[in-house]
Amino acid sequence: MSQENLLEVKHLRTEFFSSKKSSVTAVDDVNFEIKKGEIVGLVGESGCGKSVTSLSIMQLLKDTPGKVTNGEIIFQGRNLLEVSKKEMLDIRGDKMSMIFQEPMSSLNPSMRIDKQMIEGIRLHTSLNKADARKKAADILAQVGIPDPERVLKNYPHQLSGGMSQRVMIAMAMSCEPDLLIADEPTTALDVTIQAQILELMRKIQQDKGMSILLITHDLGVVAEMCSRVIVMYAGKIVEEAPVDVLFANPTHPYTQGLIASVPKLGSGVKVLPSIPGSVPDLSAMPKGCRFAPRCKYATEKCHQTEPELRSVGEQQKCRCWLKQ
């Protein structure tokens, strides 16, 4: 059975305007879909457009110079770029929600946890205040907070990083969304706390059957959590594959370089293969393939014209002239 697509992103382009005429394109022609109950990883380095992609999906670019200038974002059959502000408010938090990298700065520092959680729950349900509070305590218990009643009375600064991230997850889960977008959810946390949070996310995903778009730069986290992976470089998708295929047989030179340059526990190597150079500036994109200046296989053609994202295997796509 071919599974139903929960989210389809088609030809998404997001630009940031510094004035009416000049802009940089942070995300360009991005296409992917997320099926029901699937954990998809979105991988790339800083500035590759992975966070902008997620903010575009959530329609959270309103207060920034950023604007979606092309494409469609189809969520449960509706194009989110065409729904009204009010409808978007209903979808956001209820059908899809998001957790961010910095748990400390995503909570309101001057509001107690109970107030913040009740606010969210009451926006999307018809529960009264007392019931909403009970529900908040329930969810906090579900995310493994030992003493929910005490935490509800706390202010964010009284919680540790791991605790705040649990509260964030609890808030995101409070309306049982169909899609959770997690933008570097464990990057700011210590490795033993990261293990706790990843375990928790996996458990919730299995219990509720929701889909997760996991944005990260950590290939270890991807390998442990995701079933499918999308690799972005300089605003474009360069490769897409099921997780085992991607790690066993990466086809794009950037993906190959990225996987090779991560030190692996127990590998015993002293010197790592590394990718020379650094990520190009958004305002000065190379003309051809965006990875060409750093690619050891680059030919004249790569510097002149940009390759398309094409299927290279049953479920694998790659944007590279070598594979076309």
Place this chain on the structure above:
Amino acid sequence: MEPLLSLNHVSKTFPVGKTLLGKPDKFVHAVNDVSFDVYKGETFSIVGESGCGKSTTGRLINHLLTPDSGEIKFLGQDISHLTQDQMRPLRKDVQMIFQDPAGSLNPRMRVEDLIAEPLLIHTDMTKEQRLETVHELLGIVGLSAKHAKRYPHEFSGGQKQRIGIARALTVKPKLIIADEPISALDVSIQAQVLNLLHHLQEKFDLTYVFISHDLSVVEMISDRIAVMYLGFVVETAPKEMLYQSPMHPYTQALLSAVPIPDPGHQKERIILEGDIPSTINLPKGCPFAARCKQCKPECLDRRPETVEVAPGHLVACHLYKK
């Protein structure tokens, strides 16, 4: 062999809060009874999670902080209570590389002045000689002489860290303390800088104290490793021993928590419960007892002694007896 650097029972506390009379009423116990030796030419790593005291230890070695008790010996000399003036000639021998390359370079100085500054202080080179050294160093760290006239903001994160490394190398130090030197960098750039550090060590016979939270990186670069928790060193061992047979329950949990970039990899994961306790009120017994699955009544009452379970492999845990 005489160690290059040796820490003996070093402790450091910081005052927090004030009573009515303006005296501190609480103390953060950042580093507690830490002892280890570092030998010439090796990379000694300190790993641990945030707040475990690893950076404070680095700052104590570099004499940016002075210990409350214990002694720090560098080349056989106790440096822990030297004045800044007495320390100055030794600064040449101990240099530091910081985590945030952007924050550690003065934005209003050109790269050539940034790199030449230690030479101005520690040597009597002429201006031409200094400039020549700067150009040579830029080449060594993978930049070029044309970068010398630029300002820090014109460089990427990886390049800035290369400048930081060049500056640490100017005075030919005997010891380099690298405090999370690659944590702020992108994955593909991390490998470049790690390889550079490795290459420089071989070329100049450098000794590193490498401070990091990333166990995969530490495994690559280290010869010996100390694991810290709550300001205590809980385990010290040569790399192979630590990764193949970790003894302390905390080290075991820490190693098992590292995500492996290989989807086929199956492993037993030890998920620790709870958070790291505060360093203001240190537990009476073993610092790790509250989160330890193998905790016994004894662990809550008494600090474990450090025992040598194998040559060079030291563990502070009640599970292991002399």
